[in-house]
Amino acid sequence: MDKNNSNENQEQEEQVVNPWEVSAKGKIDYEKLIEKFGCQRLDTSIIDRVARLTGRPPHVFLRRGVFFAHRDFHEILDAYERGEKFYLYTGRGPSSEALHLGHLVPFMFTKYLQDAFKVPLVIQLTDDEKCMWKNLTVEESQRLARENAKDIIACGFDISKTFIFSDFEYVGGSFYKNMVKIAKCVTYNKVVGIFGFTGEDHIGKVSFPPVQAAPSFPSSFPHLFTGKDNLRCLIPCAIDQDPYFRMTRDVAPRLGYHKPALIESLFFPALQGETGKMSASDPNSAIYVTDSGKDIKNKINKYAFSGGQDSVENHRKYGANLEVDIPVKYLGFFLEDDAELEHIRTEYGAGRMLTGEVKKRLTEILTEMVERHRRARAAVTDEMVDAFMAVRPLPNMFN
Numbered sequence: 001m002d003k004n005n006s007n008e009n010q011e012q013e014e015q016v017v018n019p020w021e022v023s024a025k026g027k028i029d030y031e032k033l034i035e036k037f038g039c040q041r042l043d044t045s046i047i048d049r050v051a052r053l054t055g056r057p058p059h060v061f062l063r064r065g066v067f068f069a070h071r072d073f074h075e076i077l078d079a080y081e082r083g084e085k086f087y088l089y090t091g092r093g094p095s096s097e098a099l100h101l102g103h104l105v106p107f108m109f110t111k112y113l114q115d116a117f118k119v120p121l122v123i124q125l126t127d128d129e130k131c132m133w134k135n136l137t138v139e140e141s142q143r144l145a146r147e148n149a150k151d152i153i154a155c156g157f158d159i160s161k162t163f164i165f166s167d168f169e170y171v172g173g174s175f176y177k178n179m180v181k182i183a184k185c186v187t188y189n190k191v192v193g194i195f196g197f198t199g200e201d202h203i204g205k206v207s208f209p210p211v212q213a214a215p216s217f218p219s220s221f222p223h224l225f226t227g228k229d230n231l232r233c234l235i236p237c238a239i240d241q242d243p244y245f246r247m248t249r250d251v252a253p254r255l256g257y258h259k260p261a262l263i264e265s266l267f268f269p270a271l272q273g274e275t276g277k278m279s280a281s282d283p284n285s286a287i288y289v290t291d292s293g294k295d296i297k298n299k300i301n302k303y304a305f306s307g308g309q310d311s312v313e314n315h316r317k318y319g320a321n322l323e324v325d326i327p328v329k330y331l332g333f334f335l336e337d338d339a340e341l342e343h344i345r346t347e348y349g350a351g352r353m354l355t356g357e358v359k360k361r362l363t364e365i366l367t368e369m370v371e372r373h374r375r376a377r378a379a380v381t382d383e384m385v386d387a388f389m390a391v392r393p394l395p396n397m398f399n
């Protein structure tokens with residue numbers, strides 16, 4: 001059973017995690033979050049199972065615990081083992097022109113899942129959500145949705161298995177029918193309990209959660225899943241999106257659908273240290289996919305919080321504090337070679353390697369990654385965006 005967490009006691013709690021606020025006095029306590037939200041920890045047995053079922057090594061984000069929590073992921077794997085497929089659903093709220101590395105994490109992982117399981121994927125661009133929350137005009141939100149779609153496509157999704165849609169364009173028909181059915185199952189008290197809305201919030205916000213819930217049900221996509229009401233849905237997302245899907249899982253059985261399963265990630269830490277998500281309002285807190293090699297080098301050298309000691313002498317003596325060191329954390333996300341990462345952790349932790357060397361290696365890796373993304377994005381044309389966003393059947397989506 002899902003626990004229904006409530007935001008009522010938010011003031012007294014030292015950490016707040018919901019779709020529009022992530023803050024903590026110190027580090028986010030993810031153990032506590034699992035407990036409070038009522039999700040499950042992703043343990044090694046389930047990761048081994050993924051490796052076995054897909055016949056490929058588990059993604060770095062699984063091996064390193066970046067995706068660390070889930071809801072009913074075994075049910076997806078059980079079904080898959082019986083020969084039943086499922087579909088993937090993820091999304092993005094298009095609130096800014098340029099994505100930072102943290103934004104890429106769920107998409108890189110979703111791409112791996114799509115390739116490994118060979119399943120269809122729907123990607124929701126919640127231009128309506130950002131229009132309401134970020135005070136953007138309808139037109140500006142729509143423009144950002146298309147711009148962001150290019151970055152998403154650049155992650156390498158398979159067009160024969162992927163449908164990208166924007167709410168402003170796609171909501172209607174069967175999707176809207178599901179929204180209304182969902183909305184009828186959720187009381188005002190419930191939505192206030194889950195999301196913490198107040199009397200001053202405009203009613204657009206209160207009415208939004210069914211929009212994000214609807215893609216969890218296959219009948220919202222009749223061009224893809226007609227006659228497949230039993231198809232299961234797996235949602236890769238950062239754990240701040242959990243409230244939407246707690247609500248969705250609560251109503252699913254009443255509407256005759258499987259509860260969507262979830263696989264949830266940590267937040268990507270800010271350069272300044274691990275106290276929450278990166279803030280879009282401070283460009284120096286994150287590395288963007290539009291940053292030049294020089295920007296990346298500067299940001300890492302100037303802002304990346306170091307666990308190294310204040311003098312070389314002390315560093316040699318005491319070693320680096322890897323628990324708080326941002327370059328090491330970033331390497332944990334993006335340096336694929338397990339042996340090299342282990343080597344760096346050991347040498348740096350023992351004080352034999354200096355912060356400068358670790359930062360240099362990180363700069364190389366991120367520059368290469370951002371450069372690769374930039375090339376891929378430059379190759380995405382408007383016609384390709386239209387093609388991914390066309391409402392069309394995907395006859396080969398399960399092959």
Ligand code: TRP
Pocket residue numbers: 019089090091092093124125126129212235236237238241
């Ligand atoms: N609300 C999300 C955001 O602001 C966007 C989103 C919509 C999403 N549907 C999703 C994210 C499903 C993950 C999974 O970024």
